[in-house]
Amino acid sequence: RRRRRRQRPQGKALDDESDEIAKTLNPEEAQSRPLLFDIGANLGQSSEVFLSSGYKVVAVEANPELAARIQSRLKSYIDDGRLMVECAAIWQEEKERMASRGDHDMKADDELLQQDDDARDNWEKGAGAHSNQIEIKDGRITLFVNSEDCEWASVYRSIGGRFNTDCTKISVQMTTMRKLYEKYGAPEYVKIDIEGADGICLDQLLILTKGSSSAARLLPRYLTFECNSLAWIDKAVALGYGYFKLVPQSRFMCKGGGGGRGDDDGDEEKDLKWRHRLWHSGPPAEESLGADGTGAWRSADFIKTQIRSRFCIHSEGEVGCFLKGPRPFVEHDFAVLQSSFPIESRDEEQWYDVHAKLHA
Numbered sequence: 001r002r003r004r005r006r007q008r009p010q011g012k013a014l015d016d017e018s019d020e021i022a023k024t025l026n027p028e029e030a031q032s033r034p035l036l037f038d039i040g041a042n043l044g045q046s047s048e049v050f051l052s053s054g055y056k057v058v059a060v061e062a063n064p065e066l067a068a069r070i071q072s073r074l075k076s077y078i079d080d081g082r083l084m085v086e087c088a089a090i091w092q093e094e095k096e097r098m099a100s101r102g103d104h105d106m107k108a109d110d111e112l113l114q115q116d117d118d119a120r121d122n123w124e125k126g127a128g129a130h131s132n133q134i135e136i137k138d139g140r141i142t143l144f145v146n147s148e149d150c151e152w153a154s155v156y157r158s159i160g161g162r163f164n165t166d167c168t169k170i171s172v173q174m175t176t177m178r179k180l181y182e183k184y185g186a187p188e189y190v191k192i193d194i195e196g197a198d199g200i201c202l203d204q205l206l207i208l209t210k211g212s213s214s215a216a217r218l219l220p221r222y223l224t225f226e227c228n229s230l231a232w233i234d235k236a237v238a239l240g241y242g243y244f245k246l247v248p249q250s251r252f253m254c255k256g257g258g259g260g261r262g263d264d265d266g267d268e269e270k271d272l273k274w275r276h277r278l279w280h281s282g283p284p285a286e287e288s289l290g291a292d293g294t295g296a297w298r299s300a301d302f303i304k305t306q307i308r309s310r311f312c313i314h315s316e317g318e319v320g321c322f323l324k325g326p327r328p329f330v331e332h333d334f335a336v337l338q339s340s341f342p343i344e345s346r347d348e349e350q351w352y353d354v355h356a357k358l359h360a
Helices: 014-023 027-032 045-052 064-073 075-079 094-099 103-113 117-124 177-184 198-209 230-239 300-310 319-324
Strands: 035-039 056-060 083-086 140-146 167-175 189-192 222-226 241-248 311-313 329-331 336-338 343-345 352-358
Touching: 035 045, 035 177, 045 056, 045 189, 056 177, 064 075, 064 083, 075 083, 177 198, 189 198, 198 222, 198 230, 222 230, 230 241, 230 300, 230 352, 241 300, 300 311, 300 352
Parallel strands: 035 056, 035 189, 056 083, 189 222
Antiparallel strands: 140 167, 222 352, 241 352, 311 343, 329 336
C-alpha cells in the first residue's frame, strides 16, 4: 500500500464438519440478499460500498477502536440488519494449523505438544515460518498497530512497523473462517485485506472445503485479496478459481464517507486520528476494471504476467517465509528501506488487489 514516510483434531473429521455447515445454510436467506465477508474492514470504507451495492455484510476488524467506529458510523445499516461487525483477527486455531500439514508433520507436532511449556508456546506462535513475527498468548494474538496509518495494522510485526515507522501492540481476539461460516453461513463474496495474512484466509477456505461433498456451496463465488504474494494466486487456483483481474487501487479514494450513507457528517476523506487519506477497495468484482483498462476476466497465468511487469519480485513464496529470512532493501523516492512483502509495486503510489471468480 502507499509508500510514504511517512494437536490434531478430535471428534468429527474436518470434511464431515464442512458438510454439517453446508446443511445449516438457509436457501431462502441466501436468495434474499447476497452475503459478503469484509475481512479487514478498517473503518468500514469498503463495507459501505458493498452495502450500497446490495450486499449484506459481515465486517471483520481486529482493532477494537476501529470496530467501534464502524458500529457508530454505519449504525443505520446495523439497525437495518444488513451489517454485522465482528471484532477479531483471522488466524489459525491449532486443529486448522495441523490439518493443513501432512500426516508426518502432524505426528511430529503431536510429539512437540507433549513436551514442556516452552515447546507449546513456540507452537502457539505459529510453528516455523511465522515464529519470529507472530505473538499468541492465552488464545489471543498481538496486532501491531501502525502509528502513521491505521490501514497498516498487521499481526506480522515487520508489516505493522513497515518502512521504519512506529507501531504499538494490542492483544486482540482471534477467529477463523470456519467460525464465521458457522455463525453467518456461506458468503457469495469474500474480500480480504489484512496486511500480509490474506493467505491464512485462503488456507482456511481450503481446509474448510477439502474433501467436502458440499465444497461448491461453501466457496464464495468471488474473492478479493491484496496483491502481496504470487503464492496467493496459486492458492486461489487450488481452491477452484479460474478467472482473475488485477485491479489498481489508488483511484478509490474515500469522499464523504466512502460511498454510502455514513452516519458521520462532513468529509471522511481523511481519518480524524491518523490524519491520512482513506481508500476503499473499489466496486464489486464484476464491475471492476483491471490493469488493462477492461472488465475482462483473465487466466491466472495472464495475471501473473501483469504482476511481473509491474512489481519487484523478491520471492515467489509466502509472506511468513519471506519475513523470516533476510529481506532486500529497496530504493524509494524518500529513502532506502527494507521490503515488507514478497512482491511490491514498482510504482510508489500504486497498489493492487486481485479479484478471483470461481469456474462456472
